[in-house]
Amino acid sequence: MFLRFAFGARCEKILLSLPAIPQHRSPQPLTVAAAYSGDTYPWNARLRELAADGLHSEAIALFRHMLLSPNPRPDAFTYPCAIGSAAALSLPSTVASLHSLAVKSGSFPADPFVLSSLLSAYASLSRLPLAYRLLHQISSPDSPTPISTLVVCYNSVISGHSFPSDEALFLFSRMLCLDLPFNSITLLALIPVTPLLAVPTLHALTILSGFKSDPAVANCLITSYSKTGDIGVARQVFDEMLVPRELISWNAMISACAQNGLARDVLDLYVEMGRSGEARPDPVTLVSVLSSCASLGAHTFGISVERSIEENKSFISNIFLQNALINMHARCGNLTRARALFDEMPQRSLVSWTAIISGFGMHGHGDIALHLFDRMLLEGIRPDGVLMVSVLSACSHAGLAQRGMHYFSIMETAYGVQRRQEHFACMVDLLGRGGKLKEALELIRSMPMVADGAVWGALLGSCKIHKNVEYAEMAFNHVVELEPSNVGYYVLLSNVYLDAGILDGVARIRSMMRRRGLKKDPGCSYMELKGRVHMFMADDHSHPQAKRIYKKLFRLERLVKEDSAVGKVGNLNWVGIHSEKLAVAFGLLNAEGSEIKIMKNLRICEDCHLFIKLVSKIADRRFVVRDASRFHHFQGGSCSCKDYW
DNA sequence: GTAGGGTTAG
Structure with missing residues (x-):
């Protein structure tokens, strides 16, 4: 009794305290008398408002209160709201109770809105067999369900498929067989869950049915073509859109490039977006841009993005952006800044830990990476498969074979992370590099x-x-x-x-x-200087300073040979001139400060590795080289990788 | 009054 009283009081507060009722229906504030007069309207309006504000628990509480009151009874306007809130809260049993209440009250299956809201709830809660059964019942020729409701129901069940499957496509073909007029929402539901092979067909259908001009459908096509890898077609869809294109269209196109590894295009699009003035970047845009800066090693660009984040108060505390910044700094070589950002975070997600652990791992600081991993476990955060790849590869880069073996052997039982191909690849790498090929x-x-x-x-x-x-x-x-x-x-x-x-x-x-028509990937090295990127290929003479660079390089080769007891360095006739050597010479000629940072697309070869070690001693400069597998910090004649890479 | 588009780490 007490519980019921307390519950009721809370709901009365929800019902009465907020300015709930549209003025044209109820110019006066709702009174207790009006609320219990038997009119469902104030209750339904309140339910809708709570749901619109995302206050679904309150909406369900209010519905329960309505059930317990003698007046008024829930009607066909009440159920869709309550069902929608129960679905939003992922409460399948509440949806089922509402279903049976609706049956008892006579609003199901007679009322089209109660019907479609229930189907939508079951579909969104992955109760597909049940949704299919209901759909089958209302699709029969003698069913009184109006066509417009059938379309809504089919749309809901199609969008209830979470992965690409033939079933979603089959459902759509049933719609066509039944002569149900599909709409743009059908396409929005269908395109993301259709098998990738069928995307061009649906694209054609979009054009034929006149839905091409709907920006939402175009966004959806861009994302789907991104998944098929047909980035050219995605770009075509984007280019054919009416300008000004909205932010989401730019984000869809930028993410499409980012996800297909076209980092250069991401930065170009970002610049183009700024110039066009069509939309202003939001955190979603910037996350893709920062991730592309990270993969290119475009530190100056990344820092300019960081400045623009700092200028926008609402962006600073965004955890996605903070994670992206940590990753960007770590992969562009500034581990100190990455660490500072990580330490300053008020809240960290598993992704934050992954970014910082893999950062220390790729710089060869396996000890710090593992220390951070232990701290993460102490904070009660459970690792996932991706984090374990970072941990194992940190062990591998630092030669910590025993620790790596240990984590690999306990990861399933201790952390519940299933060992997949990538974990085995890390372990083969760890054992193999250590000489344990057998x-x-x-x-x-x-x-x-x-x-x-x-x-x-x-x-x-x-x-x-x-x-x-x-x-x-x-x-x-x-x-x-x-x-x-x-x-x-x-x-x-x-x-x-x-x-x-x-x-x-x-x-x-x-x-x-x-x-087989395969060509070796050309090696290329590049470095940023005063905001410009200088790129070098092997035996490259295209740089404006080429003459000076080669002169410097030959001098270095001579000095290195004189200095080196090894004597096998710089056999220019044999290997040709690798791009990183040109970058080293260019860096010494032009870079200020004690550190010269070079990015390389392939793994550094032994010859160049030895060369840079010796140059770091002769020239008394630090070189930071990121190759395809990790960072090398050269100083005083040795490298942080301890020749183990 | 029921159905819909973009998000980070290896």
């Missing part, structure tokens, strides 16, 4: 799933370091089946042969690449 192969053979290209590729990479031809051939035979167009693996085996002096092997791989 153990690495045993691990691959013991895998509960068939090893993918990355796993065999990790073994192949280790074989290059340890010059093992037999294992390299075995790994290559697997990897070439799994990823026949991945050029890197051909180059790796070719280099293994080259190191072992097996020249017919080198020739065989080269002819294999020719037959």
